[in-house]
Amino acid sequence: MIPYQMNPLGSGWPREGSYGVFLTSSGTAVSSAIVMSGAIVSGPDYAQSVYSHGTARETIVSSGGSMYVFSGGTARSATITNAAHIYISSGGSADRCTLQSGGVMHASSGAAANSTVINSGGRMVVVSGCSASSISAANGAIFNFAIAPDTYIQGTSDGSAFVFTSVASNFTLKGGYFITQNGGTAHHITVSSGGSMNVFPGGSANNITLSSGGRVSVSSGGSTDSTTVLSGGRMIVLSGGTALNVVSSAGAIVSSAAGAVITYA
Numbered sequence: 566m567i568p569y570q571m572n573p574l575g576s577g578w579p580r581e582g583s584y585g586v587f588l589t590s591s592g593t594a595v596s597s598a599i600v601m602s603g604a605i606v607s608g609p610d611y612a613q614s615v616y617s618h619g620t621a622r623e624t625i626v627s628s629g630g631s632m633y634v635f636s637g638g639t640a641r642s643a644t645i646t647n648a649a650h651i652y653i654s655s656g657g658s659a660d661r662c663t664l665q666s667g668g669v670m671h672a673s674s675g676a677a678a679n680s681t682v683i684n685s686g687g688r689m690v691v692v693s694g695c696s697a698s699s700i701s702a703a704n705g706a707i708f709n710f711a712i713a714p715d716t717y718i719q720g721t722s723d724g725s726a727f728v729f730t731s732v733a734s735n736f737t738l739k740g741g742y743f744i745t746q747n748g749g750t751a752h753h754i755t756v757s758s759g760g761s762m763n764v765f766p767g768g769s770a771n772n773i774t775l776s777s778g779g780r781v782s783v784s785s786g787g788s789t790d791s792t793t794v795l796s797g798g799r800m801i802v803l804s805g806g807t808a809l810n811v812v813s814s815a816g817a818i819v820s821s822a823a824g825a826v827i828t829y830a
Contacts, residue, residue: 586619586638588612606630606649615640615657626651626668634659634676645670645687653678664689664706672697674715681720683707688741691718693749707741712749712768738762738779745770745787756781756798764789764806775800775817783808783825791830794819802827 586601587594591610602622606613609629615621617637624640626632626649634640636656643659645651645668653659655675662678664670666686672678674694681697683689685705691697693713700720702708710718714731721727727736733743733751738760745751745768752771756762758778764770766786773789775781777797783789785805792808794800796816802808804824812830813819821827 583614583616584618585616586621587614587616589614606632644668663687691716693746705740708738708743709741711744711746712751713745713747714749716749744768755779758797785824 585597585599588596588604589612599618600620604613604624606624606626607628607630612631612633613621613624614633615638616635620639620641622641624632624643626643626645627647630649632640632643632651634653634657636654638657640651640659641661643651643662644665645662646665647667650669650671651659652671653676654673658677661680663682664687665684669688669690670678670681671690672695674692676695678697680699681689683700683702683706685703688707688709690709691711693711694715696717698719702720702722704723710729712729712733718729731749733754735753737755737757739757740759742761742763743751744763744765746765747767749768755774755776756779757776760779762770762781764783764787766784768787770789771791773781773792775794775798777795780799781792782801783806784803788807790809792800793812794817795814799818802821802825804822807826809828810830811819811827
């Protein structure tokens with residue numbers, strides 16, 4: 566038997582330590598259940614919160630609405646669209662969710678996101694320490710991925726398979742950004758218009774191509790090797806950052822701060 570007591574509705578609920586699923590309006594619970602199916606969360610004043618032992622099925626979150634999945638909670642087959650967000654905390658999980666245009670998923674360290682579908686204009690944010698598997702991303706999907714040894718990201722993008730653990734390779738970033746940090750490595754990555762790569766302390770990036778509109782920034786303690794900057798691409802090396810064997814085409818922008826190390830091939 567699940568050790569819970571259904572929380573009463575009204576101002577001040579849900580509270581810390583709650584069980585189940587709550588639908589709230591302006592911070593006040595209007596309905597609750599252990600399993601909630603088919604809820605519609607539309608507008609910035611509305612949210613659905615999924616706590617331990619709770620399961621939310623086929624929720625539609627739109628027009629600035631929010632969905633929160635806490636430790637022990639599960640969101641299944643949710644649709645996130647039109648400036649709406651789903652936040653998955655450590656210990657929470659999301660299965661078979663769909664991110665439509667304007668919908669954003671935020672997966673924190675310790676969270677699990679499985680079989681996520683990202684349509685054109687949908688965005689998935691995966692931080693270090695998250696597990697995200699069986700992603701199916703259409704052309705025009707937007708990725709915000711942190712690449713580090715404790716991260717697992719796997720799926721397909723526009724029909725091409727990828728697996729990122731401590732290494733991201735052979736990938737074209739068409740929107741959003743990659744972060745490499747704390748032992749994470751990216752190589753043979755193409756950053757195209759609308760994409761950005763940040764190489765933070767302990768991270769490295771090798772054999773990167775920046776096409777027009779693509780950008781890479783190398784912070785102190787980060788390093789790159791063999792970056793090709795094509796016309797319209799931009800590379801920024803901050804103080805303490807290292808960029809070796811840079812190839813710069815006509816029309817490319819390469820800038821470095823005092824204290825940066827940069828060499829050209």
